[in-house]
Amino acid sequence: MIIGVPKEIKNNENRVAVTPAGITEFRKHGHTVYVQTDAGKGSGFTDSQYTEAGAIILSSIEEVYAIAEMIIKVKEPIASEYNLIKENQLLFTYFHFASSEPLTQAMIARKAICLAYETVEKSDRSLPLLIPMSEVAGRMAVQEGAKYLEKPMGGFGILLGGVAGVxxxxxxVLGGGIVGTQAAKMAAGLGANVTIADINLQRLRYLEDIMPANVDTVISNEYNIRDLIKSTNLIIGGVLIPGAKAPSLITRDMLKLMKPGTVMVDVAIDQGGCFETSHATTHEDPIYEVDGVVHYCVANMPGAVPYTSTLALTNATLPYALLLADKGWQAACQSNEELKKGLNIVKGNIVFKGVSDAWKLPYTDVNSIF
Structure with a gap:
C-alpha cells in the first residue's frame, strides 16, 4: 500500500503520526511511505532519519495527499485540507466528529473512509488509541491548571500543594477514567486535596484502593458537584462517551458559585467539552475568562509535549496501521472488531451512531458496507 504522512498544520501541533521506527516496519511489510518534509521536526525527527528508514520525502502536503492510498495523521483534517482528500482514500487519525459538524459534513462530501483513533475499541471496552493521549492530557491538565492558578495568569493565586502552615x-476531577486517574495522581503527588467524581461506583471503589490518602471519591451528580465547586480551586473535566458529545456537567449558572480565579481545564473539549461555557482554544491563546472563572480548553493539549506524545501514540497506533496496510481497510475491519469500531464515515455514510446522533444525520449500519 502507498501510505502518506503529512505535516500536522493545526495550531502548535508538533506531533507526527509515524516515527522513523514506524517507517522501518512499513518497509519490512513491503509498503511505500511518503512523508512531507519537516513532518517530524517538531517531535525531534529529521528528514534524513526518515529517508534512512526508507521513506520518500515530498515537499508539499498536496503531493502527499495526491499519491497516498492511506493517510495517517494525528489530528483531524482542517478546512484547508478538505479538498485534498480523495474519494475512497483511507484516513486514519483522531477525528472527534461529534464536536464538529463542518468536519463531519466535509468528510461525508469527500466520500473518504474515515477511521477514527478515538473509537477503536477492545472487547473490554477500553480505547487503546485514546489511552496514551489521555494519559498525557490528564497529567498535563494538572501542570497547566497549577500554572493558571497563579495570580499573574488570572488565577486565585494559590500554590497547588500549599506549604507548612498553609x-x-x-x-x-470530573471522571474517573484514564484522564481523571492520571490527573488525580499528578495533583495528589503535588500535595493538593483531590476529589474524584464519577457515576461508576465500582470504579470509585477501585480508585479509593489505589489512590493516596489525600484523594477522596464521590458519586457524580448535580447536587454533589454544586456543593464541591464552592470550595474548589481547580476543576479538571475528563468525562468521555466514546465517539459522542461530552455531557455538560458544569453549567453557566454554576460559575457564580465558584471563587473568582477558579481554573477549569476541559480535557473533553475534543468531544465538545464537559463545561457549558467551554469552547476550543489553542496553545497560542489557551485561556479565557467567564464570570471570573479561568477556562483552559486547548483541543490538542498533548501537542505541547510532542516528543513524549508522538512516541506514546505511535507505540499504540502502529500495529493497527500495519494491519490496515497489509489487508486493506475492508478485510482488516472485517477480521478485527476493534478496527471495525473505528469506522465513523465510509464513502459518504455515517456508520458510527454517536456521530449521527450528535448532528441528527442518517445512520448506516457498519456491517452493511462490506
Missing part, C-alpha cells in the same frame, strides 16, 4: 489547593 492548606493546599482543592482539586475536583
Amino acid at each position: 492548606k493546599p489547593a482543592n482539586v475536583l
Whole structure:
C-alpha cells in the first residue's frame, strides 16, 4: 500500500503520526511511505532519519495527499485540507466528529473512509488509541491548571500543594477514567486535596484502593458537584462517551458559585467539552475568562509535549496501521472488531451512531458496507 504522512498544520501541533521506527516496519511489510518534509521536526525527527528508514520525502502536503492510498495523521483534517482528500482514500487519525459538524459534513462530501483513533475499541471496552493521549492530557491538565492558578495568569493565586502552615489547593476531577486517574495522581503527588467524581461506583471503589490518602471519591451528580465547586480551586473535566458529545456537567449558572480565579481545564473539549461555557482554544491563546472563572480548553493539549506524545501514540497506533496496510481497510475491519469500531464515515455514510446522533444525520449500519 502507498501510505502518506503529512505535516500536522493545526495550531502548535508538533506531533507526527509515524516515527522513523514506524517507517522501518512499513518497509519490512513491503509498503511505500511518503512523508512531507519537516513532518517530524517538531517531535525531534529529521528528514534524513526518515529517508534512512526508507521513506520518500515530498515537499508539499498536496503531493502527499495526491499519491497516498492511506493517510495517517494525528489530528483531524482542517478546512484547508478538505479538498485534498480523495474519494475512497483511507484516513486514519483522531477525528472527534461529534464536536464538529463542518468536519463531519466535509468528510461525508469527500466520500473518504474515515477511521477514527478515538473509537477503536477492545472487547473490554477500553480505547487503546485514546489511552496514551489521555494519559498525557490528564497529567498535563494538572501542570497547566497549577500554572493558571497563579495570580499573574488570572488565577486565585494559590500554590497547588500549599506549604507548612498553609492548606493546599482543592482539586475536583470530573471522571474517573484514564484522564481523571492520571490527573488525580499528578495533583495528589503535588500535595493538593483531590476529589474524584464519577457515576461508576465500582470504579470509585477501585480508585479509593489505589489512590493516596489525600484523594477522596464521590458519586457524580448535580447536587454533589454544586456543593464541591464552592470550595474548589481547580476543576479538571475528563468525562468521555466514546465517539459522542461530552455531557455538560458544569453549567453557566454554576460559575457564580465558584471563587473568582477558579481554573477549569476541559480535557473533553475534543468531544465538545464537559463545561457549558467551554469552547476550543489553542496553545497560542489557551485561556479565557467567564464570570471570573479561568477556562483552559486547548483541543490538542498533548501537542505541547510532542516528543513524549508522538512516541506514546505511535507505540499504540502502529500495529493497527500495519494491519490496515497489509489487508486493506475492508478485510482488516472485517477480521478485527476493534478496527471495525473505528469506522465513523465510509464513502459518504455515517456508520458510527454517536456521530449521527450528535448532528441528527442518517445512520448506516457498519456491517452493511462490506
